[in-house]
Amino acid sequence: MTARQTSPSHKVEAAATALAIEANFDAITKAAFSYRRRKVYRRLRKRGMKVVLLSGKKAVRQTVASAATQDQTVLLTGVGHGKRRTFCGYENEPIFRVGQYAVEEIRGKVIHLLSCFAADGLGRDFRAKGCRAFFGYREEFAVPFEDLSELDELAEPFFGSDAEIDLAFAEGVPLKEILERVRRKFDENIARLNKLGKRESSAVLESNRDLLIALIADGDALPQSAF
């Protein structure tokens, strides 16, 4: 990744590092990891980012705290279960809890958590403590499936829509424009699923789209009317 100086929100440092936290221990977090390993981290590396991957048993508080305080970490992206005030890693061990992490772990970073509720509690706490931006969901990110092969088939529209956050950031898209781009990706995948006759999946993906928010700069979510 080359340094870009067009605006503060567009600036990406040389040798920037993405810290990827993957709970990767049950059907849904494994499916997300499988997709992101194949389709996201590879593309981040192609963009010149270094990806530090903490997956499964490595996705625990101590290793994350240590890696997150490295100077070059500009993006913190993760998949894990959680609650309004907590983001969990392997086997639901809490990694970030409101008020129980060092500010240095998140200050100045862009944070994207594919986890439930994180947007309202933890996301606002991250913003208040100085992260550059937070992307997350106000409720659970849902994926409907009949069996594991369907879960694999739906990885692209579901996890791919969400992953557009990381990809847009790596491409240097200004932070305030990322949510709009991600929503367009969701819309494309919603239309594609409809066209394939997968109306049930399409409705769930639409519901996920409407729960995604971005907290940027002043801590306020961008208004829905902007899209």
Added chain:
Amino acid sequence: MDFIRNVREHLPEQFLNSIDKQLKLPIGLRSDGTMVSLEEVLESQTEARLWPELEEAQRAEITAKRIELQPKFNLGLIGRGVLSKEEAISEVKEKTRIGRRLIDIENRLVTKLIAEIEEKAVLNK
């Protein structure tokens, strides 16, 4: 809402095939409280209140039945894990937050489906 009653003959076969799974699922309530499937609505002038005219509690009842009638149902929730069919039905019946989300998802699905049926029926009349 009358636009989707008894319009089956005006709908392209390819479209009907694409909504095959939906045809057997309930979409409304008759005055005696029994549920009416989409297929019944499309094939007759059946007297029933359809989804857009139903109250929240009635939509919950229909959502639970729609989930129950699916041969296989799992909802992966990043945040909680995988919700089975039985758990999903229970969440809807108890009107929990997840239950209300499931009703909202059915609302999105059924509303779009009705609009699509209306559009195709009008085009082919």
